[in-house]
Amino acid sequence: MNEGSSTCPFCHPDGSLFENELAYACPDRFPVNPGHLLVIPKRHVADFFLTTKEERAALQSLLDVAKRHLDGKYAPSGYNIGINVGVARG
Ligand SMILES: [Zn+2]
Numbered sequence: 001m002n003e004g005s006s007t008c009p010f011c012h013p014d015g016s017l018f019e020n021e022l023a024y025a026c027p028d029r030f031p032v033n034p035g036h037l038l039v040i041p042k043r044h045v046a047d048f049f050l051t052t053k054e055e056r057a058a059l060q061s062l063l064d065v066a067k068r069h070l071d072g073k074y075a076p077s078g079y080n081i082g083i084n085v086g087v088a089r090g
Contacts, residue, residue: 022058049087
């Protein structure tokens with residue numbers, strides 16, 4: 001179903017915490033802070049701006065799920081939500 005590159009780490013997550021039909025959320029391998037998660041579309045796309053309306057809705061919905069999870073686990077005082085686009089995304 002997923003025709004993404006076999007070397008693409010985002011097509012082969014280490015272990016997703018949450019998922020829905022079109023997206024999944026997994027811990028970042030190089031967390032900036034405790035609770036650093038990646039929310040990624042299941043389809044292999046180059047960046048956020050190439051996602052469909054449905055995929056964006058799926059990403060948004062997982063973001064809500066992840067926030068509730070992190071609220072319960074870490075009770076953080078705040079969140080950073082970032083979107084990485086292009087070669088500088090790292
Ligand atoms: Zn991929």
